[in-house]
Amino acid sequence: MDRKKFLVTNTTLLAGCVIVPGLPHALMEILKKADFSLETAAINKAINYKLDKLFEWMRSNGWIDYLEELSGKKLNGNINDLLPTLTGEISREKITVLRATRGFEDFAGNRLITPGFPAFSLIYHALASSRVKPTRLKDYCGLEQLDILEAAIYALSNWEKLKSYYGINPGEKLVLAVFAYEYRPSFKTPHHKYADLVFSRTGVGRIGDEPYHFDRINRCFVNKPSDISKIKHAAVIPARFGVFIARKVKNIDVSLMTTGIYKQGDLHNDSEDKNRYFLQPIRKISMEDSLIGGNRITYSETHRSEKLHSLFTRQKLEALSGIIPEIKTSEDLVIPASQTGIGSSFLAVSKPQQLIRTASAKGNIIYFKVPKDRGEDRFYNSFNTQEVEDIELLSQGARSPNEYDHPRNQALFVNVTHELPDTLKRTEYRQIQREMNSEFEKAIADGDYYSPAFEDSICDGCVMASIPSLEKAILPDVETIEILPAFSVITAPDFFPLVDNFDLIDYDIAPGNARTSNFYEGGIASLAIARLSPNPKSIPASGDPTIDTYTSVMSALPSKDSYICPPHLSNLPDDKTYYSSGFLPDASSSVFAPGWDITYAGENDRLFLSTEGLGSPFIEDMKLCSAMNGMWPAASPDASRTYQGSLQKQYRNPTAIPLLDEELGFHGRSQESPLSATFGWDGEQGPFIEKIKQKWKVNFTDLARADCVQNALDDRLDFSKLREITSAELIQRMACLKLCIERLPKVDFRSGEEGTLSTGYTYHWLVSAEKVNWGIENANAWGIPPTLVGSNKEWITLKENAKVKGLGYLFVFVDTVKDQLKKREWADYKRRRLDCQRIYICEVTSENIVYGKIIGNSIDWQP
Structure with missing residues (x-):
């Protein structure tokens, strides 16, 4: 089926999914069942084999001895023999000691494996948590090992029982969807109660000039290159995606990342979430999963960068020799999907390449004639392509709302500090001369010279998945076997990868919680609380009732009697003893003039998230943002x-x-x-x-x-x-x-x-x-x-x-x-x-x- 037609068809079907009020069921009840080990499903040979191999790796690297000490259980033998031990309860005495052990204070489970719930599985927490760092181990796990363990934990769950734990009624139709997800310590979860899986339908990767680096000790991607000789450079940051069975829910049915504090007049924040729908992931689908008849998942992606193309066409810039930028596609921007699968999950990865470079087409550097300043289209030494509006300033102690009246449909700020003296020598551009007078400023204002166009790899798109051999009869609970895509943003590097907007909430007024603000312009608004739909070129709306909650960040809603970790681990950003960088929207800045990670565009009276209006190249806007107190303090x-x-x-x-x-x-x-x-x-x-x-x-x-x-x-x-x-x-x-x-x-x-x-x-x-x-x-x-x-x-x-x-x-x-x-x-x-x-x-x-x-x-x- 044509991709666009498929997306339209599938999102329309989603509109028919039924909402059941009063959800979710108290998930913590599963921890109280002494006979829970009897409620597992049999795992097939393929997943069993991989789990056996994982245990061999764990044994050779010291993890089995470590887990035996923590749990008080012996883990000798093959996987089939070990299943009752793995899924049986750990003694209360051991759990008490465990939760007093550094790294496990925010673990909420009481089994080595709780089928269907990685966050409640001690093995998963030990391998996946950035807070667990025993020094006696030979090695820490990578994404491959985590993916195998996730596949086994979900495959061991009895699907009918799992549905009942979530309160899914007979006949309630579910969907298949792609989510970005990661396991986080308690402070980085929406509920702050315990370490948990956190999900979004949007992944936020970042460009870089070095290959991606997964830090196995800290269990996260870092922008520090693995090659120490390149320490000044930036590694690309991927976003990790997986396929999940999901349900349509209301905001009260999940735990959402939010501040609960709003700017009056902001039409696109999360203050009206009670009137919106969300997708909640229930169960991950893995390669060769019995639930899908042992079939395999095929991932694909599509990404586009139209920033320069839109700039030239919308501004009608005069291009040298008529050569204008082409729309950049996945081939130019990201590593092919065939190379980025990690077991049953998928990475959207920017190609590591020079952060900015001259744009070219047909083998030639692209130049445009800089128009004369008409009095309002210069901002310092930048070409300003439209009036800078919707800036969020402090006024009388309050943050002015974004009116969303000026969509950024082309790059807002464009570098014009270089010139081509001789149009016959297209490679010999130079900086405009700067001296101790005003001639430089005059040259910029006068324009009428050819300046090279610079490009970067910032883009947006979607991650798609399919299960080619899956038949509806194999998985009758889903509305359709077609899989809803995830929105993918690949944006500017994060200069503060260990900080996010929610960490700084005490130093800004709405959407922070301070009475005064450190920020005259910008602030700590996060993309996780923005309610704008994705770029329709990537994710067509077409009746999808969840279209404006793609950037929400969620976990399952804890029950009222769930375990709560110590306060110093759940609420204080200044007490962290671990690295925690992320690729979900809460670690990304929201939108305005024009934005750091993303901005908003519009057509036909509809606004949407897009990277088209960011600076050209992004470093041009980086300079201006940093000069205006950073604007986005957790990234810029x-x-x-x-x-x-x-x-x-x-x-x-x-x-x-x-x-x-x-x-x-x-x-x-x-x-x-x-x-x-x-x-x-x-x-x-x-x-x-x-x-x-x-x-x-x-x-x-x-x-x-x-x-x-x-x-x-x-x-x-x-x-x-x-x-x-x-x-x-x-x-x-x-x-x-x-x-x-x-x-x-x-x-x-x-x-x-x-x-x-x-x-x-x-x-x-x-x-x-x-x-x-x-x-x-x-x-x-x-x-x-x-x-x-x-x-x-x-x-x-x-x-x-x-x-x-x-x-x-x-x-x-x-x-x-x-x-x-x-x-x-x-x-x-x-x-x-x-x-x-x-x-x-x-x-x-x-x-x-x-x-x-x-x-x-x-x-x-x-x-």
């Missing part, structure tokens, strides 16, 4: 203090999550020695204070002169600067920043916001940030010139002079004069200076702050 770094002096003061976004000096990069003059020069995560260098003609000034990078696209082409991006930063670290930085803004003099704040003088409204410029263990270790004070106070820096560097105690930061804030647009002071071709009006030095920890104001050559400390 906050480099606003690098560029703060560049921004018109009424639009000058303050830093929200401080990056440290070494993360932003040191300029050669910032420590009085050119040997100290380093580059930051984006290939740029941070601000610093210097004395010029007896005046203290801030030396900083001009936003229009920074060229992160060229930095990427020159291999100057450095993912290693930020990838190890945890939620706990970012939260401490934000807490210390907030404390400083609350204590510093209430001057230099955004006008018209009296009464809301919070971090998001300040103009205090954080020029230097350094981590210090006050009173324990000496400080470096790299951001403080030796002659700022007295004749040396011992007053701040020596540990015995510390005025606070404990782990914290040395922050240097500056208030500067207003930028003089017509009399700018250039330090070189890309850096400028602004005079300092006030300088503050802060010694700060999460609980305490002492600050001083620089007066002449001395400092006035304030208690």
Whole structure:
């Protein structure tokens, strides 16, 4: 059947599935049945053989001995002989000891295998949980082993019994569907009660320039390349998918990832979920599964990138020689499906290739003539293709809602900092000359030159599956044997892979839960709480009642008497002792102007999720997002203090999550020695204070002169600067920043916001940030010139002079004069200076702050 016709037909059938109220059945009841081992199904020879092989691997790597010690059960013999032992209860005494053992405090089961429920199976938790890290093992498992174990756990479940546990009534029609899924510690689940499988109908992979790396110890994909010589680079991040039997449910029947806090007027968040339908996975289908007659699953995918093609056609750009970008397809963008199957599951994997590169067609680099600025189509040095609307700003202490009135149907920001001097020499483009005057800005505004188009591998599409030999009579409970696809997004790299939006919820107003916000623009909104349908070119709507809940993230709803892990494991993001990166929508940012991971487009009065409107290339938008306090704090770094002096003061976004000096990069003059020069995560260098003609000034990078696209082409991006930063670290930085803004003099704040003088409204410029263990270790004070106070820096560097105690930061804030647009002071071709009006030095920890104001050559400390 034609793919599009199949999708239309299948989603229409879904509309007829019946909703049964009062679900789900108390799943924890299965843990109380002493005779549960008698309710298993027989597994076929193929799965039995694989499970036997898995146990051999576990035995040779120390896992069997470890599990015997944990469970008090002997695991000798073949699988058939072991099944009663595996599915029988573990003694209460052993369970009590187990839940006091590091890594197992959030395990909710009481059997080695609970058929149909991996999360309640001790073997699965031990192999799959990132918190379980016994040091005596020879090796940790990979996805292949986990897939075998999943197949066995589901295959052992009695299908009729499993339906009854979920309260599925006789005659209730189910569907087959593809889900992205992963096993998570309790804190990363929607319910926070125990470690659990978490599902979504959307997977979010990420591009990179190195092959994907599954970290077996931490049981997750990481963007740190396995080749340590490529540590600065980024490994691609796949999303893992599987086929499940699923049911249509209401929001009260599942546990959904949500904040429960909403921006008034936002039409596309999860506040009206009571009126929506969702698909809940019930049972995974595996290769050679008896439930499908021993048949095999065939996966396929389709991905498209229309960003450049749409840009040229919608903007009617004049292309050199009439050569315009083609629509990129899977062949260009992702590793073929034939190479990415992992047992019964499937990985959507971006091709590892240069993050950005010149776009080409017919063997030629593609160029377009940059149109003249009409007064509103330049944003610093970027070509701005439409008016920037729907930006979510703070106003009178509240977050303005996204009106969704301006769909991003082509790239919003386009790099135009390169030119082709001679159209006969198509490979010899160059950067537009930058000097200590305004000629660069004039050249960008005047346009009328050919600029190369740069491309990346960001795209969206779908993951499909079929069981070619399956007949309806074999699986009569499903409405159709056709399988509903999953939405697949492959987007920009995550610079903070160990952090997600929900970790930072205490530092933003709606959709966070703070009374004030660190973020003037953007915030912590997650794609998991967005309610927009997928790109119809990938997932046609066609009557599908679940079309706008594809990005929801869910687990099964725990019963009221279910096990609950200790509070410090269920609620506190700053107490994690494990890595947890993810590929579900809750680890992805939501949409606006234009967005980091995805944005929204529209046609025929219908809005939908799409990657078409993201920056071209994504690094162009990366620079602008980072300059505007990161916008998406869990993925996009906050480099606003690098560029703060560049921004018109009424639009000058303050830093929200401080990056440290070494993360932003040191300029050669910032420590009085050119040997100290380093580059930051984006290939740029941070601000610093210097004395010029007896005046203290801030030396900083001009936003229009920074060229992160060229930095990427020159291999100057450095993912290693930020990838190890945890939620706990970012939260401490934000807490210390907030404390400083609350204590510093209430001057230099955004006008018209009296009464809301919070971090998001300040103009205090954080020029230097350094981590210090006050009173324990000496400080470096790299951001403080030796002659700022007295004749040396011992007053701040020596540990015995510390005025606070404990782990914290040395922050240097500056208030500067207003930028003089017509009399700018250039330090070189890309850096400028602004005079300092006030300088503050802060010694700060999460609980305490002492600050001083620089007066002449001395400092006035304030208690």
